[in-house]
Amino acid sequence: MGIEKTTTVRMESRTLKRVDGLANAMSRSRAWVINQAVERYLDYEEWFVGEVKHALKQVEAGEVLEHDEVVKRLERKRAARLDSRRR
Numbered sequence: 001m002g003i004e005k006t007t008t009v010r011m012e013s014r015t016l017k018r019v020d021g022l023a024n025a026m027s028r029s030r031a032w033v034i035n036q037a038v039e040r041y042l043d044y045e046e047w048f049v050g051e052v053k054h055a056l057k058q059v060e061a062g063e064v065l066e067h068d069e070v071v072k073r074l075e076r077k078r079a080a081r082l083d084s085r086r087r
Contacts, residue, residue, distance in 0.1 A: 009034075019033050019034060019037075
């Protein structure tokens with residue numbers, strides 16, 4: 001873990017009450033709850049940006065499917081799943 005630094009964040013009182021309620025329910029500090037929330041947000045957003053960049057590289061490389069092909073593949077998967085349930 002790195003050196004902790006203090007920052008100020010403005011948030012609506014309703015949001016802060018929710019943070020405090022969760023912190024109380026978990027026997028944690030307000031700072032802990034906020035840090036967890038920020039970490040999860042950053043993890044997701046960094047993952048999402050990476051996935052978008054990866055997809056754009058695939059598009060540039062021509063690794064794409066036409067809409068009709070995607071629909072056909074999904075329909076085949078759905079039909080196979082329904083067929084396996086009937087057995």
